[in-house]
Amino acid sequence: MSNPTSKAYAWYYHVLDWLLRALARLPLRALYVLADFLYVVLAYVVRYRKQVVLTNLRNSFPEKPEGEIQRIQRLFYRNFAQVLVETLKLADMPDAELKQRVHFGNPEVLENHFARGRTVLGLSSHAGNWEWVLTSGALWLSAHADGVYKPLMNPFFEKFMRQLRTRTGAGLIPMRDTLRDLVQRKGEVRVVSMLSDQAAGPEDRPYWTTFMNQEAGFYTSADRLASRFHCPVVYVSIRRLRRGYYEIVLTDLYDGDAPLPTDSFPITEAFVRQLETDIRLFPADYLWTHRRWKHKREVKN
Template identity: 70%
Template sequence: MSSPRKYPWFYRPLEWLLLGLAHLPFSVLYLLADGIYLLLAYVIRYRERVVLENLRNSFPEKAEAEIRQIARKFYRHFAEVMVETLKLAVLTPAELKRRVLFRNPEVMERWFAQGRAVLGLSSHAGNWEWVLTSGAAWLSAQADGVYKPLSNPFFEDFMYRLRTRTGAGLIPMRETLRNLLRHRGQPRVVSLLSDQAAGPEDQPYWTNFLHQDSGFYTSADRLAPQFHFPVIYVSIRRQRRGYYEIVLTELYNGDAPLEPGKFAITESFVRHLEHDIRLFPSDYLWTHRRWKHKR
């Protein structure tokens, strides 16, 4: 799939450096990740205030020592996600399938067999960059992800190529509805990162999430009944360094009537995500200002 944007020539050395690093074996890349972890956690203290504030508010029952331990584990995980994402530049679909196990792909495959498209709701947990790319390797139907293009032309181009190497497609957020109409009736999964903070202009659904009043996008509740999409919660869980497991849970069958104004699909997604975060708190993206908007 072609790159969506061209970038200035002076980014070429950076591209060569990143591609050179991507060709290094995982063992070397994880040594690099150890260095990035130390830099983020102890030298520049990257968004430390945001991380600690998010953790304290999300787990008020935990002591300060445990909060800081989770923060340190998060920084290590974050550094590993960085090098794992870079490795997408050279990973083959077969290697990605070996490292990301879809525990129950039949939850989606049964809908593909009926010629249906599904919505997959995922989050910034585990290695979120490996979800769509591994889905393209595992599933029999096309895997497309809705995303917000980056403002920097080089990084937009580079990340676009990483994310589509295994056959996945990307849909710019502003073109979502047009894309769904154009491909109506085609079996595929359309993936949404549904944990992002929705602003007041998005008319969010407000609910309690990790002890905090939180606004969520309501795309799934609006699109699923309109297009008769079954909705699947996608949980990615780290098994060990460089290996993950994806578990699929059906939230909605695409045909049942939904009570207006209740946002049952989004509420179900929130509860499943909250459960996963409590099980693996250090594997969530705590640098994000998730609760910056107020009701």
């Protein structure tokens, strides 16, 4: 991996780069000690987006007593701290160890589509360790794995994270270039992974549906791209088995052949229902600091 620092960065980024790479060389068991410290800092010292987390949990689980909401919140911060150090460990983790820690329970779901010469859209979310999905997929699957992502504003962190995410051979596609990429690489056998639980604003012409007891707008790109390029669509669920170990379970949402309606978004709706099921099963594994429900549907007079 090349060094991400350059003369364009301020001097302290050189120090930060050295520190991050030094930490990444520690074994995960040592990094989990750091994660326990980060948990305390995030949850009790800086109280990182604590009100956002509590509001999201209370609105999503109105049937749960406050004591259970508080318990899920604590577990979320602990899991979130572990995801942070696990993501950093990508800078130094051997491919064999990553493949051992992330198990694909049914890779044949994707492999069957690859055998038909298809580009597959993989819809995942900010659950479990979302940063290990693409990187492990590049090791498990016979075809190439690309991920659609939103570039970071800070050039140092953009380059640093890009290197972590591509170090196992995966590719990255800036969100704004998704359509162009699919046009230029039409017919290529691969999976294109999309984190499809991002909050879509009114300007994005979202699909509005009820998600975790709240109205939420979702991007409709999965339906539109699948229809235009005849891409099968697969839901990607990443489930925490225990600390540092995950299982990925794949579910077909669309075969790429059947006609899709132009006035509704069945793929997006199916994704939302699958994600909702996962969140209810593993509530502490979802990214509750995300302002998922910040947009409201515009009321037309």
